Amino acid sequence: MGRADALKPGRHKGGHPPLSRAELPVDTVSLARFLIGKIVARETAEGVVSGRIVETEAYVVGDAAGHAYRGMTPRNRSLFLERGHAYIYLAYGSSYMLNVSSEMPGIGAGVLIRALEPLEGIPIMQRNRGIERLRDLARGPGRLTAALRVDRRLDGLDLCREGSLWLGRRDHEPGEIGQSIRIGIARDANRLLRFYLRGSRFLSGLRSLNE
DNA sequence: AGTGCGATTGACT
DNA sequence: GTCAATCGCACTA
Numbered sequence: 001m002g003r004a005d006a007l008k009p010g011r012h013k014g015g016h017p018p019l020s021r022a023e024l025p026v027d028t029v030s031l032a033r034f035l036i037g038k039i040v041a042r043e044t045a046e047g048v049v050s051g052r053i054v055e056t057e058a059y060v061v062g063d064a065a066g067h068a069y070r071g072m073t074p075r076n077r078s079l080f081l082e083r084g085h086a087y088i089y090l091a092y093g094s095s096y097m098l099n100v101s102s103e104m105p106g107i108g109a110g111v112l113i114r115a116l117e118p119l120e121g122i123p124i125m126q127r128n129r130g131i132e133r134l135r136d137l138a139r140g141p142g143r144l145t146a147a148l149r150v151d152r153r154l155d156g157l158d159l160c161r162e163g164s165l166w167l168g169r170r171d172h173e174p175g176e177i178g179q180s181i182r183i184g185i186a187r188d189a190n191r192l193l194r195f196y197l198r199g200s201r202f203l204s205g206l207r208s209l210n211e
Numbered sequence: 212a213g214t215g216c217g218a219t220t221g222a223c224t
Numbered sequence: 225g226t227c228a229a230t231c232g233c234a235c236t237a
Contacts, residue, residue, distance in 0.1 A: 057218070065218070075233060093230030095219045112218055142219050152232095184218055204219095214236080224226075 016041045016050060016168025021084045021160045028102040031083065032058035032111045033195050035100065035167070037174025040116060042148040042165050049124050049148050050168070051116030051138050054197040055204060057182045058102070061109045064187040068108025078156040079108040086165065088145070088155040095142025096151050100159060100167070114183070114194070116144045117202040119171075140204040175199060180209040 016039045025031045033056075041050040059066035067076045067089070078087040079101055087099040087110050099110040116138035118125055125137045125147040138144035145151070150165060159167045178198040181190060183205050196203050196210060203210050 059218075067218080070234085073234070089218090090230095090232060092217060092219050093232070097218060099218085114218085140219070182218070186217090212237090214234105216231105216233095216235105220229090222227090222229105 019167045028060045028109045032056040037170040039168030049121030054200040055115035057112040058193040065185040084160040086157040096145040
């Protein structure tokens with residue numbers, strides 16, 4: 001499909017109409033569950049890259065593990081945008097994390113996207129990641145942002161509009177959704193706020209968390 | 212201005 | 225399984 005076709009009314013980049021804000025659940029935990037099976041799509045210079053969300057984590061209001069816990073700062077202000085906006089930050093000096101803001105304007109909370117099943121633009125992802133293996137292309141929060149070339153420049157973007165990065169409708173019904181503790185956090189570590197598509201090969205985390 | 216620390220990854224035993 | 229790289233940011237002074 002050419003560029004002109006992609007921009008024609010009624011067509012959608014990569015065939016993924018964006019999720020409307022109205023259909024996003026207002027509550028953070030509900031949104032984390034809702035996003036399993038939905039699509040993340042990215043328009044790059046080389047074409048559309050997309051994947052199916054198979055793993056998320058909720059960082060809820062008042063959560064000691066959440067970046068909004070100590071109030072708004074220059075880094076985390078996007079977490080306080082109305083639900084459906086991107087909050088992107090750099091972790092460990094090397095990995096960008098992609099989150100979806102999840103509450104009313106002024107309330108800081110979000111959903112971390114932790115893993116994607118690659119759908120479109122797989123050769124582009126392989127180039128972006130410097131590896132071939134499909135299973136590892138977007139398995140992990142830092143890996144998926146590398147595969148999609150997502151960085152802080154996209155922080156604050158509205159993910160409910162088709163643009164350079166957006167959330168798309170699911171292409172089929174997701175399977176059974178599992179729930180576990182979150183990965184890699186010290187505070188509030190026992191809450192079951194991680195959600196995943198049971199049986200997916202594209203999950204991060206230990207196998208014991210994916211059963 | 213200095214300090215400590217991650218919502219991780221990749222390399223390695 | 226272990227472990228260190230890496231750097232922006234929040235926090236202290």
